[in-house]
Amino acid sequence: MDDIFQDEIVRAEGLKKVFTLSRKQQKIEKTGLTRKVAVDGLSFSAYRGEIYGLLGPNGAGKTTTLRMLSTLIKPDGGDAYILGHSILKEPAMVRDCVGFLTSELKLEAFFTPDYLFDFFGAMHGVDKDTLASRKKELFSRFGIDRFAQVKVGDLSTGMKQKVSLVISIVHDPDVLIFDEPTNGLDVLTAKVVTDFLAELKGMGKSIILSTHIFSLVEKLCDRVGVIIDGKMAQEGSLQALCGEKSLEERFFEIYHSLKGEIV
Amino acid sequence: MKLLALIKKEFYRFFHDPKLIVTILLPGIIIFLIYNVIGAFMNETEPVNYDYKVCVAGTSATSGAFTALVGEAVKESDSKVEFTVSTAEEGKAAVEKGEADACLVFSENFGEAAGGSVEIYYDGARDASSSFYGIASAVLQASAMRFAVVGHNFETTENLGKTVFAGLLPFLVAIFIFSACMSVTLESVAGEKERGTLATILATSAKRHEIALGKILPLSCISALGAASSFLGVALSLPKLVGTGFGVLGGYAFGHYALLFLLILSIVPLIVSAIACVSTLSRSVKEASAYTSVIMILVMVVSILSIFLSSLGNWYVAVPVLNAVISMGKVLGGELAIWQSLVSVGANLLYTALLVFLISKMFSSERIMFGK
Ligand SMILES: Nc1ncnc2c1ncn2[C@@H]1O[C@H](COP(=O)(O)OP(=O)(O)OP(=O)(O)O)[C@@H](O)[C@H]1O
Numbered sequence: 001m002d003d004i005f006q007d008e009i010v011r012a013e014g015l016k017k018v019f020t021l022s023r024k025q026q027k028i029e030k031t032g033l034t035r036k037v038a039v040d041g042l043s044f045s046a047y048r049g050e051i052y053g054l055l056g057p058n059g060a061g062k063t064t065t066l067r068m069l070s071t072l073i074k075p076d077g078g079d080a081y082i083l084g085h086s087i088l089k090e091p092a093m094v095r096d097c098v099g100f101l102t103s104e105l106k107l108e109a110f111f112t113p114d115y116l117f118d119f120f121g122a123m124h125g126v127d128k129d130t131l132a133s134r135k136k137e138l139f140s141r142f143g144i145d146r147f148a149q150v151k152v153g154d155l156s157t158g159m160k161q162k163v164s165l166v167i168s169i170v171h172d173p174d175v176l177i178f179d180e181p182t183n184g185l186d187v188l189t190a191k192v193v194t195d196f197l198a199e200l201k202g203m204g205k206s207i208i209l210s211t212h213i214f215s216l217v218e219k220l221c222d223r224v225g226v227i228i229d230g231k232m233a234q235e236g237s238l239q240a241l242c243g244e245k246s247l248e249e250r251f252f253e254i255y256h257s258l259k260g261e262i263v
Numbered sequence: 264m265k266l267l268a269l270i271k272k273e274f275y276r277f278f279h280d281p282k283l284i285v286t287i288l289l290p291g292i293i294i295f296l297i298y299n300v301i302g303a304f305m306n307e308t309e310p311v312n313y314d315y316k317v318c319v320a321g322t323s324a325t326s327g328a329f330t331a332l333v334g335e336a337v338k339e340s341d342s343k344v345e346f347t348v349s350t351a352e353e354g355k356a357a358v359e360k361g362e363a364d365a366c367l368v369f370s371e372n373f374g375e376a377a378g379g380s381v382e383i384y385y386d387g388a389r390d391a392s393s394s395f396y397g398i399a400s401a402v403l404q405a406s407a408m409r410f411a412v413v414g415h416n417f418e419t420t421e422n423l424g425k426t427v428f429a430g431l432l433p434f435l436v437a438i439f440i441f442s443a444c445m446s447v448t449l450e451s452v453a454g455e456k457e458r459g460t461l462a463t464i465l466a467t468s469a470k471r472h473e474i475a476l477g478k479i480l481p482l483s484c485i486s487a488l489g490a491a492s493s494f495l496g497v498a499l500s501l502p503k504l505v506g507t508g509f510g511v512l513g514g515y516a517f518g519h520y521a522l523l524f525l526l527i528l529s530i531v532p533l534i535v536s537a538i539a540c541v542s543t544l545s546r547s548v549k550e551a552s553a554y555t556s557v558i559m560i561l562v563m564v565v566s567i568l569s570i571f572l573s574s575l576g577n578w579y580v581a582v583p584v585l586n587a588v589i590s591m592g593k594v595l596g597g598e599l600a601i602w603q604s605l606v607s608v609g610a611n612l613l614y615t616a617l618l619v620f621l622i623s624k625m626f627s628s629e630r631i632m633f634g635k
């Protein structure tokens with residue numbers, strides 16, 4: 001039992017998030033309801049050393065789930081444990097053992113990657129020597145040393161994403177949470193990112209990522225959870241979930257069985 | 264040491280951006296230039312040669328030597344002076360009626376023992392009179408003996424211009440402090456929130472109060488620089504602008520400067536945290552500027568009112584900003600208002616602490632930081 005728990009790096013138990021909609025949001029969402037259940041009792045587990053993919057259509061609640069896991073927002077129901085730390089009760093502990101990457105978290109354009117790496121290292125309480133050697137290693141590994149002294153504002157989108165990735169793991173977290181890591185990147189940069197993720201997995205990190213891109217899941221993920229309307233529709237290893245079919249086919253089967261035929 | 268890293272980052276941001284440095288320091292320089300130009304215009308009259316008529320009352324063994332010294336100084340300014348011995352009452356009446364320009368009243372022990380004093384009665388509304396007061400008080404103060412120089416000004420409301428100007432100085436200082444705080448804080452707090460860079464810091468394990476302090480402390484220092492620049496601009500130009508007869512910023516003791524400095528220092532973090540507060544609540548810099556201009560109007564109204572409210576008892580020490588403005592007015596008027604100033608400073612620091620606490624609470628609020 002103990003052993004199993006050790007290997008269970010992330011465990012979500014009935015996570016729930018309800019947003020109260022303002023008038024303006026009601027208009028945008030074309031609804032008269034004042035409350036929107038974004039995540040509805042979501043449970044899943046991710047194990048050490050695997051890449052877990054949260055797959056779902058727009059508005060399924062992927063980002064909301066990952067924001068809860070990384071303690072940016074609090075769940076209205078349920079709880080989740082990261083390396084045994086509750087996201088509700090020990091948010092500071094959780095923040096130190098996860099690295100979070102999402103388009104919502106931006107790097108200040110004025111600073112250089114070099115400065116920001118040191119700054120966020122200090123923010124996570126990493127000591128100077130460790131920080132210096134990590135910076136050297138990561139910067140050369142991902143080719144950031146070429147533009148380490150260029151202000152972030154002057155970098156290209158791909159360079160920025162690389163810097164964001166490296167800074168999200170400045171404190172050497174065991175768990176990495178990536179929201180749509182290849183969103184808005186061209187195929188080349190996207191490949192750099194997916195290679196990076198594979199490499200991180202090779203380093204023994206556990207990764208949870210969200211995406212709506214089937215190929216990304218097929219290429220990277222060990223296990224998948226399909227989220228529809230804030231609920232876990234299907235979960236399992238890629239093999240168990242799809243069998244002989246392609247992920248895309250399986251996804252539409254699941255979707256139709258839940259929502260009926262779509263237009 | 265997360266706090267240290269946060270503070271360093273804020274300073275780094277500021278001191279490596281020439282644009283920001285200029286926006287902070289420019290107001291002071293501009294004020295200095297403008298006031299000097301205006302001052303040059305206003306005082307462009309030929310140097311006036313006066314023929315002072317001065318009554319002297321009460322004599323001591325050394326008073327004669329001092330009147331002689333004053334006479335020397337008057338000669339140096341190409342004017343003449345005629346001393347008439349009279350009683351104190353006659354002399355004062357003469358000054359009030361305009362028949363004499365000033366009246367010197369020496370105490371019996373003047374110049375002999377500590378505690379001796381000389382009173383100078385004059386009328387600040389008359390150029391000759393205030394000019395003589397300037398010369399005489401300078402001479403008397405420059406002497407090494409220990410005695411008090413007490414000036415009595417018969418100036419009435421006729422000369423509203425100068426009084427309003429004296430009252431206006433704390434108001435101007437408050438406004439300059441505010442604008443210095445505003446540019447820095449809006450950019451750093453509302454700007455970072457809008458750009459999503461504050462969220463990145465909130466995603467780290469740094470404590471929320473560290474993040475709040477990591478903003479307020481460095482921003483206050485930077486704003487204080489800006490405020491100091493504006494204040495220096497005003498202080499250095501005022502004597503030029505209003506001529507010599509106006510004694511503001513002249514003849515102050517160290518205590519006056521210390522109090523002024525403390526008072527200014529106490530409103531800077533208060534205003535910075537107030538702006539940081541509304542910036543945290545706002546979604547964008549634009550929204551934050553709108554709220555900030557409301558605070559600015561409040562501060563302006565309060566500082567203008569201070570001219571009328573200063574005589575209404577000591578309750579003002581509890582009102583943020585107003586307390587510092589009124590105390591500054593008192594100190595500038597020559598009064599060493601120690602306890603009012605210190606209580607004001609304390610009250611302002613207390614309000615600042617409350618606001619910092621509030622900001623760190625807001626940083627933990629998901630609705631405020633991450634609501635849409
Ligand atoms: N702050 C908020 N206030 C109100 N509603 C919200 C808020 N954040 C998300 N929602 C709603 O919750 C639902 C889930 O949003 P979420 O961003 O988690 O979806 P997603 O799976 O990440 O979608 P996408 O693929 O478009 O990124 C959506 O209907 C969204 O409109």
Ligand SMILES: [Mg+2]
Pocket residue numbers: 062063064179180
């Ligand atoms: Mg999303």
